[in-house]
Amino acid sequence: MNNGLHKAPPNSRLPRGGTPWILFRSVASIALLAYLTGTPATASEPSHGTSNASQVPAWVFPLNPPASASSPPFDKITALHVPNSNVSFTEAELNDLFKAPDWHPQSHSKLPSIVANGRPPDVYACGFCHTAGGQGRPENASLAGLPVAYIVSQLADFRSGKRKSAWNGPYRPADRMIHAAANATDEELLAAATYFSAQSLRPRVTVVEVDQVPVSHVVGWVYVAQPGGGNEPLGQRLLEFAPDPVSHENRDDKIRYIAYVPVASIERGKHIAQKGWDSLANACSVCHGPQLHGMGNIPPIAGRSPTYILRQLLAFQTGARSGATGLPMHAVVKDLKIAVMVDAAAYTGSLQP
């Protein structure tokens, strides 16, 4: 089976070797210019090899470096561990799309088989990407605690093509999400939705305001500091890093990510959430609740991956997310500049889930 997700550099080959996926310094100044002039930020990224006609900056979607044809097969023997878990998995198991690595079985209720193992050949295990307990990773989404009806409606949108990724080139995590949803039965999806909704999201990210960020490359769809690479200006970007790339690659659902955001963005985001960016009608708290923990079937946005939040604001704005229940969001984001979205995402990420 070649599930494609195999292509991320495995543990033993982490920061060494391979092609470092260095960030593009020019993007910061493009975004800053856009903020000042009020035009949507457009960043073309040559190395992605795809034209991105929308206003989605390339830094919002860190892409894995292309796989080398000479990569050795995954190790099926060595037992790998993560801190505070007495379970072990091999590298081959950790890269099996039909197995959710369950490092902390006591941290969630019993997994439905669709979450634990999916259904070969087309329905990948939901827990492989979203983690067994639905804590999610920056390149996908946390599902723990989302309302059942909301999850079901999103799955319907993925199936009907009304929900796509904001990145209009190939993006394997989302492409495979859509493939899984399209091939699952209603019963399987309801079982997954009921399960994930009953779990609790733990704090998963630390949001840090900075001027400078480490020069980075991409491991497993997130940024990782380039050893000895020094710093570069953050500009008006939001970059989510895995401080422990080995545990990230091992899909440990207890690690915390660090989101670097511009100085003062959390306070600006708070104002946007409580007062709206131009009128009270689009204050996030009006619909998502005072603490942004959700209201009725409107999903919580507090304490979730800020990269995920930013991607969704862009998806509503570009129309990649066009399901009927999302219409209120289209009005909210219609004229939103990328820098304002970054502020909102910085604030939501800084809150307790």
Ligand code: HEC
């Ligand atoms: C290959 C990885 C992968 C697998 C397997 C996968 N997903 Fe996803 N899922 C994603 C990604 C990536 C996103 C974010 C897509 C986007 O940006 O819109 C996502 C988003 C979602 C969302 C939207 C969450 C929200 O807050 O709106 C739901 C619900 C969801 N997935 C449920 C499932 C279920 C149920 C399964 C199992 C049948 C599953 N996923 C399997 C990668 C995956």
Ligand code: HEC
């Ligand atoms: C008028 C009501 C309303 C306001 C105001 C509003 N939202 Fe929403 N939001 C919604 C609804 C409804 C959804 C669910 C969309 C769907 O079903 O696809 C949503 C979904 C979202 C999502 C997607 C969450 C997910 O799990 O994928 C994000 C992110 C979001 N809103 C952020 C914000 C931010 C940030 C603000 C303030 C700037 C805001 N919203 C203001 C109604 C609102």
